[in-house]
Amino acid sequence: MDNEKHSLNELCKNLKICKSLKKEFLDNLESNFFSSIFSKYIEASYLSHWKSTIESVILQNRREKNCTKTSHSTNNYSSYKIIIIEKKDLDVPALILTDENLSLDTIHVNAAMNTSEKRVTIAHELGHIIINRCLLENENFNSEDITHLSEEEREELATLFSYYIIEDRSHFYKKISQKHSLFYKDIEKIIKEININYKNSNKLS
Numbered sequence: 001m002d003n004e005k006h007s008l009n010e011l012c013k014n015l016k017i018c019k020s021l022k023k024e025f026l027d028n029l030e031s032n033f034f035s036s037i038f039s040k041y042i043e044a045s046y047l048s049h050w051k052s053t054i055e056s057v058i059l060q061n062r063r064e065k066n067c068t069k070t071s072h073s074t075n076n077y078s079s080y081k082i083i084i085i086e087k088k089d090l091d092v093p094a095l096i097l098t099d100e101n102l103s104l105d106t107i108h109v110n111a112a113m114n115t116s117e118k119r120v121t122i123a124h125e126l127g128h129i130i131i132n133r134c135l136l137e138n139e140n141f142n143s144e145d146i147t148h149l150s151e152e153e154r155e156e157l158a159t160l161f162s163y164y165i166i167e168d169r170s171h172f173y174k175k176i177s178q179k180h181s182l183f184y185k186d187i188e189k190i191i192k193e194i195n196i197n198y199k200n201s202n203k204l205s
Helices: 008-012 016-020 023-044 048-067 115-135 151-176 187-202
Strands: 081-087 094-098 104-110
Touching: 008 023, 048 081, 048 115, 081 115, 094 115, 104 115, 115 151
Parallel strands: 081 104
Antiparallel strands: 094 104
């Protein structure tokens, strides 16, 4: 399977507009705009579609829960965000800090890790947020299935969720680019990569 990324010039060949654009223009656009600007933001927006989805699910759960409470409830369920920050002085792969209103979870990620290690670590931390927010806060979910788990077992559950998140990311890109086979990996390779990268990232702790 060809996993090579295609250039704008290569992708343009099947479009009529290609005849109206100079090769030099597309090369310059790719080099000085897409590669130098967009790529940096894309690389830094680790698993952003999963982050946004988790935020939406948590907000929806909280709004439904709040509707059943009295108007005297002091909990702030009107907002919830996940923020990811890279920290140079972090002596662990990552940690999550939560504000007192439970409206903000900040994932601090060790800046010394490479991109793959950061992505895997963030997926693991998102797994913890799924456990603590999406599941344990959901009154329709049987929390006893999780509350009896030991700390080590919760870590493994978060890792399990990270497998799903990384695999979903791979399938997400496969679906939108069937012709070019961008970024797709089978689940066995993904799990192997996650285990290696997470093991490496934990050496920092």
